[in-house]
Amino acid sequence: MSRPVQPVQDYTAACLIMAFVNLLWVFVLIYVLWGLPSVMVLSVVLNAGIDRCTHRTGGAD
Template sequence: MSRPVQPVQDYTTTCLIMAFVNLLWVFVLVFLLWGLPAVMVLAVILNAGIDRLRSHLDRRA
């Protein structure tokens, strides 16, 4: 019994907003616990990870 494929809503914007909110509260928590230098280190690590992911995805395409 196959049903026709129905289009679904695009939740990309919602997902990106929630990722931003989660990242923001994590940065605030790290800032409150260990200060600005720890937030900066975390940001650099996340940026390096995102850059590695981007280069990996570019090589696959």
Template sequence: MNGNHPEPVEDYTTANLILIFVNLMWIFAAVWSAWGLGPVLVLATVLNHLITRLDLHKRRKRPGLDGTGPI
């Protein structure tokens, strides 16, 4: 190993979050126009539940962040 460190890369988190938001909005608009507001609310609730489960799963995998022990 020659000790060369790679250059830091740009943080595209904000751009990715904006694109996710834009895509969710047009998908919700398409579902709303096709089937009404009910399925949009169900889809939003399911997505919220899945994101919450993913967060809990990630917290359980990291030590000290599950709420049962010291940080």
């Protein structure tokens, strides 16, 4: 009944590319609605959040 474990495809690159595409269209939408300063503030906030998560999980320096 048990089947041998088979390796699966690595979708990391596809996931990262789609995350970039989604982030890009969100930035473009915010730029169109509220202008460049809003995009810059959002990018700084996202960067701070990513840095905080990285330090919390003990990731790269």
